[in-house]
Amino acid sequence: MSDVNDDLMVFADETGTDDGSAPLPWQILIIDDDPDVHATTKLALKGLSVDGCELSFFDAYSAEEGLKLLQQNSEFSVALVDVVMERDDSGLRLVQTIRDRLHNHRIRLILRTGQPGYAPESETIQWYDINDYRTKSELTRVRLFTSIAIAIRSYSQLKQLEANRNGLEQVVEATSTISQASDLKRLSAEILTQMRALLNADTPCIMCAALEPQQDEPFILTAEGRFSEYEGRPLNAVDEPMVRQRLVSVLHEQRHRLDDGICIYLPGPNQQALAAWVDSNKRLTDSDQRLLEVFASNVAIAFENLRLYEAMEQLAYQDSLVQLPNRNGFIAAIERQIASTTPSSFAVALVDLDNFSYMNSVLDDAFGDAILHAVAQRLRLQLGSEVVVARVGGDVFGVMGDPEALTPEQISRLFSAPLSLHQNEPLRIAATSGLRVVPDSEKAPSAAAIIKDAGVALKQAKHFYRGQTVRFATELADAARDRMQLLSRLRTAFTKDRLQLHYQPFIRLTDEATVGAESLLRWKTEDGNYIPPDQFIPLAEQSGMMVALGDWVINTALRWRAGLVGHVGDAFRVAVNVSLMQMREDDFAEKLVQALYTHQLKGHQVEIELTESVAVDDVTRVKEKLDYLRRYNIGIAMDDFGTGYSSLNILSRLPIDRLKIDRSFVSGHAADGLRLNMAHTMMELAENFQMQTIAEGIETPEQRDALRQKGCLEGQGYLFSKPLGQQQFYDWLLQSKPDT
Numbered sequence: 001m002s003d004v005n006d007d008l009m010v011f012a013d014e015t016g017t018d019d020g021s022a023p024l025p026w027q028i029l030i031i032d033d034d035p036d037v038h039a040t041t042k043l044a045l046k047g048l049s050v051d052g053c054e055l056s057f058f059d060a061y062s063a064e065e066g067l068k069l070l071q072q073n074s075e076f077s078v079a080l081v082d083v084v085m086e087r088d089d090s091g092l093r094l095v096q097t098i099r100d101r102l103h104n105h106r107i108r109l110i111l112r113t114g115q116p117g118y119a120p121e122s123e124t125i126q127w128y129d130i131n132d133y134r135t136k137s138e139l140t141r142v143r144l145f146t147s148i149a150i151a152i153r154s155y156s157q158l159k160q161l162e163a164n165r166n167g168l169e170q171v172v173e174a175t176s177t178i179s180q181a182s183d184l185k186r187l188s189a190e191i192l193t194q195m196r197a198l199l200n201a202d203t204p205c206i207m208c209a210a211l212e213p214q215q216d217e218p219f220i221l222t223a224e225g226r227f228s229e230y231e232g233r234p235l236n237a238v239d240e241p242m243v244r245q246r247l248v249s250v251l252h253e254q255r256h257r258l259d260d261g262i263c264i265y266l267p268g269p270n271q272q273a274l275a276a277w278v279d280s281n282k283r284l285t286d287s288d289q290r291l292l293e294v295f296a297s298n299v300a301i302a303f304e305n306l307r308l309y310e311a312m313e314q315l316a317y318q319d320s321l322v323q324l325p326n327r328n329g330f331i332a333a334i335e336r337q338i339a340s341t342t343p344s345s346f347a348v349a350l351v352d353l354d355n356f357s358y359m360n361s362v363l364d365d366a367f368g369d370a371i372l373h374a375v376a377q378r379l380r381l382q383l384g385s386e387v388v389v390a391r392v393g394g395d396v397f398g399v400m401g402d403p404e405a406l407t408p409e410q411i412s413r414l415f416s417a418p419l420s421l422h423q424n425e426p427l428r429i430a431a432t433s434g435l436r437v438v439p440d441s442e443k444a445p446s447a448a449a450i451i452k453d454a455g456v457a458l459k460q461a462k463h464f465y466r467g468q469t470v471r472f473a474t475e476l477a478d479a480a481r482d483r484m485q486l487l488s489r490l491r492t493a494f495t496k497d498r499l500q501l502h503y504q505p506f507i508r509l510t511d512e513a514t515v516g517a518e519s520l521l522r523w524k525t526e527d528g529n530y531i532p533p534d535q536f537i538p539l540a541e542q543s544g545m546m547v548a549l550g551d552w553v554i555n556t557a558l559r560w561r562a563g564l565v566g567h568v569g570d571a572f573r574v575a576v577n578v579s580l581m582q583m584r585e586d587d588f589a590e591k592l593v594q595a596l597y598t599h600q601l602k603g604h605q606v607e608i609e610l611t612e613s614v615a616v617d618d619v620t621r622v623k624e625k626l627d628y629l630r631r632y633n634i635g636i637a638m639d640d641f642g643t644g645y646s647s648l649n650i651l652s653r654l655p656i657d658r659l660k661i662d663r664s665f666v667s668g669h670a671a672d673g674l675r676l677n678m679a680h681t682m683m684e685l686a687e688n689f690q691m692q693t694i695a696e697g698i699e700t701p702e703q704r705d706a707l708r709q710k711g712c713l714e715g716q717g718y719l720f721s722k723p724l725g726q727q728q729f730y731d732w733l734l735q736s737k738p739d740t
């Protein structure tokens with residue numbers, strides 16, 4: 001043996017541990033059928049130590065006996081095995097058994113033989129991980145010791161590796177359980193459990209203190225055993241000074257203290273930290289300490305994750321602006337109500353602020369936010385703590401509670417008093433709501449379905465009962481479903497060119513000349529029936545399809561007007577109805593002027609008809625657009641005049657050329673003087689504002705005559721003609737009086 005290293009020879013009395021306690025000796029097993037070999041081996045190694053630990057010897061005199069000892073004790077570091085015992089190859093077979101059957105891969109094996117001839121194959125030595133193979137005569141004292149020392153060292157390394165591997169696995173496992181803890185309390189309890197497992201400590205006396213940056217004093221988060229009474233109290237309350245000081249100093253110095261009990265520092269985000277105390281006298285090995293280190297840094301990650309988790313939960317369920325549950329939070333609250341053990345009826349309402357988007361667009365964002373804050377506060381205060389209040393969309397709030405507390409009347413009353421906004425004038429706002437009551441007799445649908453039902457009712461309310469609350473009923477849902485089907489049919493009809501325009505003549509009442517026509521949409525279905533525009537236009541409006549449809553109407557109507565050149569006078573005008581969605585388009589006016597050029601028409605040959613609701617949507621912007629159209633001489637008529645409420649105000653602000661007196665003031669009994677009188681008032685109004693008038697819905701000669709007498713200039717109605725298809729209109733022109 002050339003690599004003999006005499007440094008390895010150290011005698012036991014030269015070493016010792018720092019604390020004087022004797023470390024465990026290395027256990028060496030001698031397996032040899034020759035008792036002399038046992039004696040000489042022990043004599044040769046007597047008094048020697050390896051890395052500060054003595055050697056202790058165990059004897060087996062046959063392979064069988066050796067196997068028994070090995071089965072009982074897995075802590076042998078080295079076995080010196082004789083090759084030839086009961087049989088020529090007993091030693092080799094034993095080696096095989098140790099590795100393959102006992103699965104002991106840690107023990108180091110030194111094979112010795114008296115007869116040089118019985119050398120095992122070199123593969124065997126490799127395969128069974130044998131440290132050394134020597135003839136007994138080769139092993140002098142020094143060589144024997146060197147061989148054993150090397151074997152012990154590699155045994156010790158293997159053992160360390162294994163421990164680390166197990167420990168790391170444990171840490172990894174511990175970390176993953178800890179990462180799943182969703183609140184600080186659970187996290188700290190989990191840390192304690194895992195620390196005990198890591199340290200193999202069965203002492204129950206563990207506790208954990210947390211330091212919040214805002215709080216000057218640490219407090220006990222979780223405590224076990226004799227400390228459990230301190231849970232939730234300030235650290236100062238702990239009346240064991242040593243433990244208390246240790247925790248304080250660990251938090252203060254931000255490092256572990258592993259002498260006299262184990263106290264670990266666990267840093268967290270934002271200067272937060274935990275300190276954990278394990279009431280244990282266990283001496284920690286280097287690898288224990290390294291494991292704790294890894295554990296602590298993993299806890300820091302879990303800690304960070306916990307904050308993230310909280311933040312995420314906050315984001316996921318809470319509206320950050322008004323500090324109310326958001327849509328998810330609202331759904332969760334409804335689900336809790338559905339799952340509640342005492343089922344009772346409850347109501348869910350969606351409260352949509354009227355004109356909020358308009359207010360938000362003309363005033364600054366801060367003002368919009370202030371309104372939302374004030375509404376949130378109003379709902380919370382007025383409805384009380386029994387009712388869940390959430391913000392489920394931009395300007396939509398969700399409320400859930402006892403149906404008694406959420407009747408339509410009660411909901412209407414929410415906004416009867418104006419909102420007081422900080423530093424601003426009190427603001428009066430209105431809201432439209434959809435209400436879904438779930439009676440306890442009804443098997444509760446899912447939260448999503450309940451919200452959807454309330455949404456259906458809300459939509460209904462917004463279209464037909466603005467400012468009020470509509471209660472969901474199954475008929476509503478059926479109607480909604482029908483509308484969806486109709487909408488998809490409308491899309492197909494539009495793309496397949498099955499929509500048409502019909503034209504209804506405008507008649508000058510003084511001479512019955514045809515002075516223009518209104519274009520009216522017609523949808524002829526495949527079975528030849530007509531679906532009235534009153535039914536499908538609101539659908540197209542809601543679905544956003546109206547803009548494309550409106551463009552098509554404008555182009556078709558203008559093309560039609562261009563085609564009439566030569567058949568009608570220069571002043572003949574085509575009127576197109578313009579809806580809210582079209583008017584909201586930024587480039588509406590430009591597109592219309594563009595179409596004027598495309599079809600080479602003059603401005604006065606085209607007129608748009610607006611209803612009051614279109615005009616008041618956003619008066620400032622509507623005015624800009626109308627002023628622009630005015631510059632091109634395009635006519636502007638106020639449709640259905642008299643049915644709106646803010647007529648006078650609108651008339652004074654917008655550049656309107658013509659009032660179309662709604663047919664509710666025209667049709668019906670001519671004897672109904674009151675209605676005719678109102679029509680008369682409207683005509684006077686028009687005169688004051690220097691506007692023209694046209695009366696729609698004239699069905700009888702009496703109506704026509706009465707209107708003419710009151711000074712109405714033009715008329716439109718079944719008395720003269722129904723809306724006509726293109727060809728019919730040509731026929732109409734042929735027999736009608738020309739405009740001279």
Ligand code: C2E
Pocket residue numbers: 504519520521532533534537553576577578579609639640663667696697698699716717718719723
């Ligand atoms: P509107 O603009 O008030 O159109 C006049 C409606 O009164 C037309 O119904 C017309 O057929 C009907 N009418 C005409 N004369 C008489 C009469 O003597 N008696 C009675 N009872 N009714 C008469 P229509 O064609 O069903 O259109 C209904 C509504 O649909 C229109 O009301 C208009 O608001 C909308 N609409 C039609 N076409 C379009 C369009 O191209 N674009 C837009 N945005 N809306 C349209």
Ligand code: CA
Pocket residue numbers: 518577609639
């Ligand atoms: Ca019209």
Ligand code: CA
Pocket residue numbers: 639640660662663696
């Ligand atoms: Ca009308």
